[in-house]
Amino acid sequence: MPEPIWVARLEISSRTVDKLSRVVGITAADVRDALVCVAGLRATWDDHPDRGRRALIEFFLNGQRVLAVLYPVQDALGDTWNLGSAYRVR
Secondary structure (H helix, E strand, O other), X not given: OOEEOOOOEEEOOHHHHHHHHXXXXXXXXXXXXXXXXXOOOEEEEEEEOOOXXXXXXXXXXXXXXXXXXXXXXXXXXXXXXXXXXXXXXX
8 A cells, every 4th residue: 555755855876867867768857856845655665575675656757657666765854765766667
């Protein structure tokens, strides 16, 4: 069951920026615009055996569904995340 999630800050590595642009065809700015400080986001939690607990968030970009994979960052407020990746959902 999806749960509310708040993303105040989204960290994106240069490697992930490159992958988004080269493989997925979206920009880091697109992902930030869709997720950072956006009210009403809902996440499904996934406990991956190798990668750990992560939040899966679905959003729309230019009419296409996109799935973002976010990993929590240890911070005082619990609202900072690392972007693992984002994928277009067909």
